[in-house]
Amino acid sequence: MTGRAGYHVTRRAGIIGGGIGGLATAIMLQQAGWTVRVFERAPALGGSGTALGMWPASLRALDALGLGGDVRALGARQRHGTFLRPDGSRIARLDVSAIARRTGDSVHLISRPALLGLLAGAVAPGTVSFDSPVTDLAAYRTGFDVVVAADGVFSRTRTAIFGTDSGARYVGATAWRGTVDGATDTVSETWGRGQRFGVTPREDGRTNWYATALAPPGGRSPEGEVAALRARFGDWHAGVRQVLSRLRPAEVLRHDLYQLARPLPGYLDGNVVLIGDAAHAMTPDLGRGAGEALVDAVTLGHCLADATSIAAGLAEYDNRRRRPTQRLVRLSHRVGRIAQARRFTPLRDAAVRVALTFGPPT
Known part of the structure; x- marks a missing residue:
């Protein structure tokens, strides 16, 4: 069979991982006429997770997948953002309207389960095989024209x-994260010494929250995570206390934060290509991880469609995505270190206020 770009292939893709990046890649390739199989080791789609920020580049990727309108309609539009101190005084305000003026789009917040549901609904029936861990990569290399590794931070x-x-x-x-009953139009992040607490809206009329703190790896709170959170943040301003008062243990998730130990020399090896966290796992400090996986998927689809060979298409994807995403990894880590500072917090706050006077990032 001759591909759209003119090279002779069967156009069969095997995708390892049925999360956001894997499902988005499946949609993109199926739109281009590829036969796609997705292998997900979990027994079902992820049903937990809090709000994800869809920045303008992510929304454009969703447009290419035919889902941009759905996400804009379903997600909560971010109209502002505020950085606060534990006493409630303001460090700086994020002018979200400036993003819309620059890009023509805003930031929309949508929960991970809702986004996964939209993506899963757009792939052809029977595409995803659950309970299907991949144990023999060599067999997949020979069985598919392209193998897409979308198997996450611990790939x-x-x-x-x-x-x-x-x-x-x-x-x-x-990090801790979860949702509580009650709607909010607040998008705020409160910075203390070595710890933070964030609050955002969610598309289902509930409130999304998250918290981070410097801590040894693998820790758990003997008294329970709800009690630990109230002990850490219970004397912070009223907005944080209101969320803490509505916490339910079953809805509190805790996980340690990881990023790649070093930048990869490339995002491909033969006909195997890495996307999303498998390629460039970053801390959540920019809120860009899920969105960049979407951009990876759409870029990969375009590169394969436009190239004269699969090898050329994969090389072009690597050329387009590796350096920008590795810059984001470094920037996200740097932002996290600044935000989690234990000392010189007045200087930190002043620096952030000055930086945001020049406008938010796009």
């Missing part, structure tokens, strides 16, 4: 290609 595919020293490392901070 086994990445380790098989680049070795154990390509893995993820703990960045020194743990």
Whole structure:
């Protein structure tokens, strides 16, 4: 069979991982006429997760997938953003309207389960095989024209290609997240010494929250995570206390934060290509991880459609995405270190206020 770009292939793709990046890649390739199989080791779509920020580039990627309008309609539009101190005084305000003026689009917040549901609904029936871990990468290399590794921050595919020293490392901070009853139009992040607390709206009329703190890896709170959170943040301003008062233990998730130990020398090896966290796992400090996985998926689809060969298409994807995403990894880590500072917090706050006077990032 001759591909749209003119090269002779069967156009069969195997995708390892049925999360955001894997499902988006499946949609993109199926739109181009590829036969796609997605192999997900979990028994079902992820049903937990809090709000994800869809920045303008992410929304354009969703437009290419035919889902941009759905996300804009379903998601909560971010109209402002505020950085606060624990006493409630303001450090700085994020002018979200400036993003719309620059890009023609705003930031929309949508929960991970809702986004996964939209993506899953757009792939052809029977595409995703659950309870299907990939244990023999070599068999997939020969069985498919392209193998897309979308298997997350602890990617086994990445380790098989680049070795154990390509893995993820703990960045020194743990995170809690969840949702509580009641709507909010607040988008705020409160910065203390070595810890933060964020609040955002969610598309279903509930409130999304998250918290981070410097801590040893693998820690758990003997008294329970709700009690630990109230002990840490219970004397912060009223907005934080209101969320803490509505916490339910079953809805509190805790996980340590990781990023890649070192930048990868490339995002491909033969006909195997890495996307999303498998390629460039970053801390959540820019709110860009999920969105960049979407951009990866759409870019990969375009590159394969436009190239004269699969090898050329994969090389072009690597050329377009590796340097920008690795810059984001570094920037996100730097922002996290600044936000989680234990000392010189007045200087930190002043620096952030000055930086945001020149407008928000796009």
